[in-house]
Amino acid sequence: HWVSYNSGRHFLQIPGPTNVPDRVLHAMSYPTIDHRGPDFQALGADVLERIKPVFGTTNPVIIFPASGTGAWEAALVNTLSPGDQVLMFETGHFAKLWQNMAQRLGFEPELIESDWRHGADPAAIEKRLSEDRDHEIKAVAVVHNETSTGVTSRIAEIRKAIDNANHPALLLVDTISSLGSIRYEHDAWGVDVTVSGSQKGLMLPPGLSFNAVSDKALDASKASRHPRSYWDWQEMLGPNDAGFFPYTPATNLLYGLREAIDMLEEEGLQNVFARHDRHAEATRRAVTAWGFDIVCANPAEYSSALTAVLVPDSVDPDALRRTILENFDMSLGAGLSKLKGKAFRIGHLGDFNDLTLAGTLSGVEMGLKRAGIAHQSGGVQAALDYLAETAGSAAKVA
Numbered sequence: 001h002w003v004s005y006n007s008g009r010h011f012l013q014i015p016g017p018t019n020v021p022d023r024v025l026h027a028m029s030y031p032t033i034d035h036r037g038p039d040f041q042a043l044g045a046d047v048l049e050r051i052k053p054v055f056g057t058t059n060p061v062i063i064f065p066a067s068g069t070g071a072w073e074a075a076l077v078n079t080l081s082p083g084d085q086v087l088m089f090e091t092g093h094f095a096k097l098w099q100n101m102a103q104r105l106g107f108e109p110e111l112i113e114s115d116w117r118h119g120a121d122p123a124a125i126e127k128r129l130s131e132d133r134d135h136e137i138k139a140v141a142v143v144h145n146e147t148s149t150g151v152t153s154r155i156a157e158i159r160k161a162i163d164n165a166n167h168p169a170l171l172l173v174d175t176i177s178s179l180g181s182i183r184y185e186h187d188a189w190g191v192d193v194t195v196s197g198s199q200k201g202l203m204l205p206p207g208l209s210f211n212a213v214s215d216k217a218l219d220a221s222k223a224s225r226h227p228r229s230y231w232d233w234q235e236m237l238g239p240n241d242a243g244f245f246p247y248t249p250a251t252n253l254l255y256g257l258r259e260a261i262d263m264l265e266e267e268g269l270q271n272v273f274a275r276h277d278r279h280a281e282a283t284r285r286a287v288t289a290w291g292f293d294i295v296c297a298n299p300a301e302y303s304s305a306l307t308a309v310l311v312p313d314s315v316d317p318d319a320l321r322r323t324i325l326e327n328f329d330m331s332l333g334a335g336l337s338k339l340k341g342k343a344f345r346i347g348h349l350g351d352f353n354d355l356t357l358a359g360t361l362s363g364v365e366m367g368l369k370r371a372g373i374a375h376q377s378g379g380v381q382a383a384l385d386y387l388a389e390t391a392g393s394a395a396k397v398a
């Protein structure tokens with residue numbers, strides 16, 4: 001029932017969409033302008049240029065009015081041809097969805113199975129590529145930050161694995177829940193297509209999606225025989241050169257994007273990443289103190305964007321989330337598919353600070369109490385102690 005007003009701010013602590021800052025909301029409230037006129041041209045040229053460093057690239061970044069799923073499809077249909085093999089790694093729910101899409105589009109995805117508690121394994125990828133002597137595999141597709149598990153894959157090591165196998169496969173990476181939150185280097189890590197979306201680290205509402213493309217990916221798109229129209233990179237790149245789009249762009253979301261890039265530049269990307277690392281560590285300290293396990297089993301792969309919490313068999317995490325929503329006006333993420341009924345997820349990414357984390361963790365701890373779930377006390381305190389000890393310690397990079 002949407003019958004009563006809840007005072008104060010709703011806490012949107014799912015791992016995306018994230019809280020949209022007032023600055024971005026205000027920026028988006030300006031009148032929509034002529035998308036073929038000079039004001040739009042200046043806006044288009046500006047965001048297309050200044051989004052590049054957010055991906056760690058000097059190459060083109062293509063912006064589609066779509067959710068992240070659209071950018072997944074664009075990455076596949078521009079670089080591959082019907083029947084092409086794609087090596088994928090089952091990090092979790094989103095990796096599986098991308099695999100399903102590849103199948104439906106007429107490619108031949110091969111999924112390396114895993115336990116949903118680890119990132120994509122560079123050694124397993126290297127082994128499989130080394131066996132592929134005829135280079136039947138045309139691409140390796142990996143989710144950088146698996147939003148269903150809170151596990152981050154080591155993309156630089158996967159690049160190395162492909163190189164060690166001396167294999168020409170393209171590297172396609174989904175950064176939908178990591179871009180602008182977790183360190184990422186499209187160029188330096190030798191990624192061919194980076195897929196992303198607007199509604200997480202970029203602090204925008206849903207509705208924009210992205211492909212950062214390497215020269216090798218652009219060459220592949222010229223050779224690709226897969227039918228495509230809306231998603232065709234070449235259709236975009238021509239008009240983009242002048243700051244325009246081949247069709248009506250999402251003008252007001254692009255206002256928001258310009259503001260969000262300003263904010264990332266003002267804070268400094270390295271500071272943004274350090275902030276996320278610190279909030280993730282504080283969250284893990286709270287979860288551990290409560291006595292719960294973290295889904296991610298490898299500390300080297302802990303996600304700085306979200307923490308997925310395993311609950312004992314006797315606990316219904318969805319009932320806990322409902323208690324927290326009804327009593328404390330906070331939304332948390334559910335366990336998805338294999339983790340349904342076994343886990344919940346705390347998002348700590350985007351427009352976020354120490355006190356919003358303190359409020360978030362307090363909401364979880366009060367919810368545990370209210371729902372009568374056995375846990376050790378002191379989780380929030382452990383997080384607050386860590387935040388107090390480390391406040392201002394992440395040396396600000398100008």
Ligand code: PLP
Binds near residue numbers: 016067068176177
């Ligand atoms: N990939 C990842 C890692 C995601 O987290 C999501 C959404 O949460 C998607 C893909 C799908 O993106 P969208 O829902 O914007 O289409």
